[in-house]
Amino acid sequence: MNDSRDLCSPAGILDDTPWTISRVGPWLGALWLCSIPLRLLQANFFRELNDLGSRATQYADHLGGLATGVVLSLLLAVAGRVVFVRACFISLQSGTRVGREAIRISAAQYGNALYITLFVETLFGLSMWLFAPIPVVALVSCLATVAACRASRPSLIEPIRTVARSVANLKVLAALAATYVIAFLIAFFNIGFAFALGLWVAGGAGGIDLARWGHILRTNEFGIPEESLVRWLFVAGTAMLVEPFCLASFAAYLHRAQVRETGEDLRRWFESLRRRP
């Protein structure tokens, strides 16, 4: 862990993130497995929206059915997130690899996380036509899930209060948000590049008809897939790649904020000073 006295510095938090993720390996797999239905259904919803275009308003019932699937799949996705965040907190507190104890989440933690996720999802639905708030809402969703996991009792206010308290440190949150927006864009184009590379390598092997794949994976001049389903699947895949890092960063941020609030950092610092010869 970083020994810097400025505990809530974005650099320190980002340093902690890969360190934390490396200790919660199996729970990262659980997070991905639980997120797959949600991401696929989201990709399908936006693909349909994309294909329907201006006719979408005439197909409200059809879109409503798809939206129901998306919201229902949150039940599983939130469980994966809560287990992963709990694993991150255990790892941050103990500094060791996390075992089966991560799965012992309380009903209150799950309920709070589900409530706050649905609340943020509603905000996402209401604001997505503006485009600009989408990254902010996505990051608040991660922060809210992490905050909800800290509560020991069912509460409608406590998770929101924790998020509001965290938002007070705007500079750190803005730095983390900017980092993850850039990370999202880089990951998106890297996924496209990985597929193009795979296609090129498979083409070299010979004996495989790649014309169909080449057509499906074709991109425009900006490197964005032209096929709407592929485009949205790339977005879903990127979200799955970035999400664990984002959750781990916010877990590290809240952990560090609590350590600073309670004076635990000072206790550890004095202990390390005492140990010095």
Add this chain to the structure above:
Amino acid sequence: MAAEIQRKRCANHPERYGHALCMTCGKVVCQECATPWDGINYCASCLARRRQGARKGGSALSWAALAATIVLLFFAARTAMVWGAGLLVSAWP
């Protein structure tokens, strides 16, 4: 602040000087009466109330409120998604 507390007397032992402030009731307590929990000092009665609350895992009312809100938000999220999608395609054709 610390010097101010040390000048005051413990709420349970008036013969002793204060050591900390209970973060729930605000009483000044001596070293023996102050118990740090999660890094925050509490007096014995407030700590007992807190621990009891934590063990109970929330009242039936808070569970009911949470469940009702989740059901409500389930429909709200679904409606907002369809409504937002409609606005998205009309605002950005």
